[in-house]
Amino acid sequence: xxxxxxxxxxxxxxxxxxxxxHGLLAHALHSQIAMHEAYGGVVPELASxxxxxxxxxxxxxxLATAGIGMDQIDAxxxxxGPGLAGALLxxxxxxxxxxxxxxxxxxxxxxxxxxxxxPLLATPQPAFPFVALLVSGGHTQLMRVDGVGSYxxxxxxxxxxxxxxFDKTAKLMGLGYPGGPAxxxxxxxxxxxxxxxxxPMLHSRDLDFSFSGLKxxxxxxxxxxxxxxxxxxxxxRADLAAATEAAIVDVLGAKALKAMRQTGLKRLVVAGGVxxxxxxxxxxxxxMKSMGGQVFFAPLELCTDNGAMIAYAGAMRIKAGxxxxxxxxxAFTVRPRWxxxxxxxxxx
Numbered sequence: 001x002x003x004x005x006x007x008x009x010x011x012x013x014x015x016x017x018x019x020x021x022h023g024l025l026a027h028a029l030h031s032q033i034a035m036h037e038a039y040g041g042v043v044p045e046l047a048s049x050x051x052x053x054x055x056x057x058x059x060x061x062x063l064a065t066a067g068i069g070m071d072q073i074d075a076x077x078x079x080x081g082p083g084l085a086g087a088l089l090x091x092x093x094x095x096x097x098x099x100x101x102x103x104x105x106x107x108x109x110x111x112x113x114x115x116x117x118x119p120l121l122a123t124p125q126p127a128f129p130f131v132a133l134l135v136s137g138g139h140t141q142l143m144r145v146d147g148v149g150s151y152x153x154x155x156x157x158x159x160x161x162x163x164x165x166f167d168k169t170a171k172l173m174g175l176g177y178p179g180g181p182a183x184x185x186x187x188x189x190x191x192x193x194x195x196x197x198x199x200p201m202l203h204s205r206d207l208d209f210s211f212s213g214l215k216x217x218x219x220x221x222x223x224x225x226x227x228x229x230x231x232x233x234x235x236x237r238a239d240l241a242a243a244t245e246a247a248i249v250d251v252l253g254a255k256a257l258k259a260m261r262q263t264g265l266k267r268l269v270v271a272g273g274v275x276x277x278x279x280x281x282x283x284x285x286x287x288m289k290s291m292g293g294q295v296f297f298a299p300l301e302l303c304t305d306n307g308a309m310i311a312y313a314g315a316m317r318i319k320a321g322x323x324x325x326x327x328x329x330x331a332f333t334v335r336p337r338w339x340x341x342x343x344x345x346x347x348x
Contacts, residue, residue, distance in 0.1 A: 001074040001318060004062070004098070005311025006055065008091030009083025009111050010138075011042045013054040014307030015062045017073075020315045024121055026066035027308040028058040029301075037177050048086035055094050062307075070102060075325065077314025080108035081335030082138075088334035096330050105325040107314045108332065110343045114309035115271040116145055118298040121312055126267050126296040133256045135280075136272035137163030137180070140252075142207050142259045145269070148320040149345040154259050155207025162248055162274045165211035169218045169244050173237060183241045184277060190235070190242030195221060197247045199254075207259050214247055245279060253283045257291070266293040276303040 002025070007014035016027035032050050036042050063070065078095030081088060092108075099106035116132050119125075129146040131154070140161040144152040160168065163180055170179025175186065198217050200210040221240065225232055232240070256268055268288055274280065275297055288295040302308050317323040322345065 001315065002068065002072055003075045003077050003107075003311045003314045003318065004059075004073050005109070005307045005309075005314055006076070006078040006091040006095045007114070007305055007307045007310045008051040008055065008087050009079045009081070009305060010087060011036060011047050012305040013051050013058060013091075014305060014310070015055065015058040016307035016311040017062055017066045017068055018308065018311035018315045020319055024308050024312065025068065026062045027306060027311075028061045028065070029306050030054045030058060031304075033178055040171070040177050042084075044084045044086055047084060048090055051087055051090035055090060073102065073104065075105050075107060075314060075318060075323070077107045077109050077310050079111050079114065079310050080332070081338035082111055083334075083336060085334060085336045088336065092332055092334050096332050100330045103328075105323065105327060106330060106332070107317060107323045109310050109313045109317075110338060110340055111305075112139060112141075112340050113151075113343060114313045115298075116143060116151065116269075117148070117313050117316055118271050118302050118309040119269045119296045120316075121302060121308060122296060122299050124296070126269050126294070129265060130267035130269045130296075131256070131259045131263055131265050132269045132271060133252065133259075133275075134272050135162045135252060135270070135274035137161060137167060139272065140209050140211075142255060144263055144265070148316045149322050149343065151340055151344055153341070154263070155209065155255060157209040157211060159210055159212040160215065162209070162211060162252060163272070165214055165248055166245075166274065168215050170241075172215070172219055172222060173240065175241075180274070184245060186238050187242040187245040190238030190240070192239075192242040192246035194236075194239035195243040197221070197243050199247050199251050202251055202254055207255055207262070209251060209255060211248065211251075214244070218244055245277070249277065249280045249283055252280060253287060256284065257287055260288075260291065260293060266291075268293065268295045269297075270295065271298045271303070273304045276300055
């Protein structure tokens with residue numbers, strides 16, 4: 001079966017085609033970073049309007065790239081939540097209209113399920129079960145994944161997500177939007193040992209995270225430096241960026257390894273935008289090798305939000321018998337707030 005997937009939960013418009021037999025056939029993505037940069041963050045109304053402009057051209061591009069006709073598509077998948085309500089409605093309405101016009105089933109997909117399964121698009125492909133570290137601008141969670149629709153929350157952030165910590169500290173340092181990638185680039189020129197920053201909840205007994213205190217610590221250090229010398233030198237900025245990155249990566253790595261020890265599993269999967277961070281990848285690769293385990297990452301181009309992960313999640317749900325292929329009503333809603341456990345397979 002061939003599934004077309006639509007992603008429009010926030011500030012990226014993604015469309016992709018996935019075959020249940022042959023994997024990813026084609027995908028196209030448009031990022032709204034340049035548009036939102038002037039505002040220092042995502043403006044929901046502008047995001048929704050841009051999704052409307054981009055989704056059909058991207059659909060035509062994907063079909064042309066794959067050499068697939070609309071009559072060859074068997075199902076439609078779309079992000080139904082969580083995310084920005086208006087943005088979600090764009091992708092959902094396009095997907096449902098496409099499905100209605102072609103007489104196809106439409107499969108609502110949980111955004112986080114798309115991220116959790118996206119590393120399976122890489123080669124080599126991890127086998128179930130595995131521990132998943134989901135790290136993005138809105139989510140930081142550790143999950144046990146036993147199969148499609150079988151997810152157990154092991155730990156999550158109690159406040160800011162890791163991506164938020166990157167973005168907020170970058171904003172404090174005047175690095176612009178999006179802050180996370182800018183901070184990581186600046187950190188390449190710095191010395192992480194130049195500043196001592198806290199590692200919140202590093203030694204807690206649970207698998208939860210907290211990053212808001214780190215942001216406060218950076219703010220305090222910035223103020224003390226400005227008071228002492230009237231501002232930061234370029235080297236101090238780079239050093240502080242490196243120290244911030246190191247603190248976040250240390251906590252993520254330590255918690256992920258603790259989850260591996262607690263579950264007894266040997267496979268770790270990393271997904272979400274922060275999963276593209278070079279230092280996080282290097283630290284986890286080294287640590288898992290020393291443990292005799294394996295770590296798998298989503299392909300770099302699929303770490304951020306994208307249509308491929310949504311189409312793939314739809315295809316996986318079809319293969320697992322978890323998608324309703326006979327619902328012809330095409331009635332739909334979106335879920336700006338949506339607990340992942342609501343899409344899990346019911347267990348006794």
